[in-house]
Amino acid sequence: DAKTTQPPSMDCAEGRAANLPCNHSTISGNEYVYWYRQIHSQGPQYIIHGLKNNETNEMASLIITEDRKSSTLILPHATLRDTAVYYCIVRANKANQAGTALIFGKGTTLSVSS
Amino acid sequence: GAGVSQSPRYKVAKRGQDVALRCDPISGHVSLFWYQQALGQGPEFLTYFQNEAQLDKSGLPSDRFFAERPEGSVSTLKIQRTQQEDSAVYLCASSLDSISYEQYFGPGTRLTVT
DSSP states (O other): OOOOBOOSEEEEETTSOEEEEEEOTTOOTTEEEEEEEEOTTSOOEEEEEESSSOEEOSSOEEEEOTTSSEEEEEETTOOGGGOEEEEEEEEEOOTTOSOOOOOOOOOEEEEEEO | OOOOEEEOSEEEEOTTOOEEEEEEOOTTOOEEEEEEEOTTSOOEEEEEEETTEEEEOTTOOSTTEEEEOTTSSOEEEEESSOOGGGOEEEEEEEESSTTOSOOEEOOOEEEEEO
16 A cells, blocks of 8 residues: 655644645555544544545545645544544555555644643 | 444563453454554554454464454454563454445553563
């Protein structure tokens, strides 16, 4: 799977939008962009994923550039409970094949403060 | 409904002891993954099951690591003759099938080898 590059840390004020960038310049045409987060002492939690169109759900929005070489996860109104490590992962969806594991990097530690 | 559960949550082992870590996936989930997470790092893939079949064990770091899922539900990760470098959080994740975009993670088992 392609590698991703994320800033190691970011700060955000409570109530403001948190914009987390991710570079994935070697992404292949069949690879999706996934975002997970990991709150301290918990397992990772799925947030959102997309292929090339922008996506939105109840947790966040995902903006993927037209060339698909980078993306941004947006938490529109960050709260203290959004403090976590955020992982950007690229992964192909392969039916009935091994290797569908998630390849995590070090992620971005987002600190939300009041 | 119940999520993925893991037991024990914490395990302290003396070097050379054998340990067994249990994962109870979400009922009906076909795919099960084990990951290892060292302090300050993202999770790293260990092994993958589709039902009872272990389709990928390429991430197991040595032959001291063994995983099984005999009836296609509960899985056990066994580590023989533990070493200090085995100290980590061991995460289990399940997904509905092999291409589902969402993997549901358990809280992990923190293993400390002294």
